[in-house]
Amino acid sequence: MKSVINTIYEAKLAELKEKVTTLGTPVRLTIVTVGDDPASKVYVRNKIRLFDELGLECNHLTLDEAGTTQTDLDTLADNADHPILFQLPLPNGLVAPDLPAAIDVDGFGSETLGQLVLGQNAILPCTVQATIDIISAHCGEFNFAGLKVAVVGRSNIVGKPLAIELINRQSTVSSFNSRSDLAAVSWAQFDVIVVATGSHGILDNSQFIEGQLIIDVGINRVDGKLVGDIKHHDGILSPAAITPVPGGVGRLTCLHVLGNAIKLVESSTK
Template identity: 85%
Template sequence: MKSVINTIYESKLAELKSKIDTLHAPVKLTIVTVGDDPASKVYVRNKIRLFDELGLECNHVILAEESTKQADLDVLAQKAKHPILFQLPLPNGLIAPDLPAHVDVDGFGSEALGQLVLGQNAVLPCTVQATIDIISAHCGEYNFSGLKVAVVGRSNIVGKPLAIELINRQSTVASFNSCSDLAAVDWNRYDVIVVATGAHGILDNSQFIEGQLIIDVGINRVDGKLVGDIKHHDGIFSAAAITPVPGGVGRLTCLHVLGNAIKLAECP
């Protein structure tokens, strides 16, 4: 799957570069981080590097964990004139402000999600777009209709919006979560299985069969290594196509932050 991910990445990047060349408005992004979360630092660094490579403006606002209040984040959101994101997770019970759609580069706000539910031209959450890219590459861009997809996870960032987008594309969607009886599910019924719970080992590679596409969205640190939600048993080969962690969905997710910033610049 790594070669597939690389092909998607290069193709999408070339497409985005072409759009940048035709824009009349500048592409800008502000990233807000609170504290010093190690995983967040990696994600933010990758986003900033991508913008820098293309000569685009990316401002990084770093707030101290011990002194930042919810009002500080709300003020930044209210003052935002161009795309902004609040890097998750946020500490100390802080929540990302509910951004208006015209600056909501992550597509997490109620306005963007409402547009998604209504089937309007919403800015999709970046991981959802990355997942759709991988399904398109594997199953065909026009083959979503009737595609049987299991989505394991119910977050507002991936599980819920992904299920809605797949329904909008006329796929047949089954939704599961960490409280579902996953051991009783016949996973062989599904063409595509997306796992996005943040719990390593919730499914394992022995449960899948040839011809299936398994998209592992999870990222966890186990024994000092980055792993996904799917456990890969030693000595067991899965004939299904399974996205790698790291180097899979996350790489494309970062690219779609740029894509959404461009989309918002196109329609200020």
């Protein structure tokens, strides 16, 4: 599976590099972080590195955890005139502002998600797009219709928008969450299973069969190691059947932050 991820990554990156050369408008991104979350540091560093690789501007604004208020974040959003994202998680009950679609690079705002529901979206949440890329590589770009997909997780960032996008593509979608009776589900009926709950061990690879595509979106730290939501037992499934963590969905997600920023610039010039 790692080789598949690498192939998708290199092809998408080459495509984005080509787009940048044809744009007449500069691509800029502002990333806002609050506090000193270790995981956020890694994600932000990866995003900045991608922008640097293409010679694009990526501003990183770090705010103090103790002194930052919701008003501070809302003011930054109100004054933004180019793509901006608020790195999650945010501390102290702070929430990412509801950004207008024109600058919503993460695709989390109500305007962008409303367009998704109506099938009008140009921007998908980055992890959703990364998941769609992996399914396309495995099943074929035009083979979503009728595909039986289980989505485990109901977040506004992954689970809900992914289910909607799959429905838009005429897949047959079953939605589950951490309160579902997952032990009673016959997982063998699905072509694709996407697990995105943020809870390690909510499912394990012994519940799946060869031939299925298993996409593990979760990132958890267990005993000092990064692991996904799926618990692995040796000798159950070939590594080719399940996306790796780290180096799987997350790697492509960072790439789509860049891709969405470019799409927003393209839309603004039409």
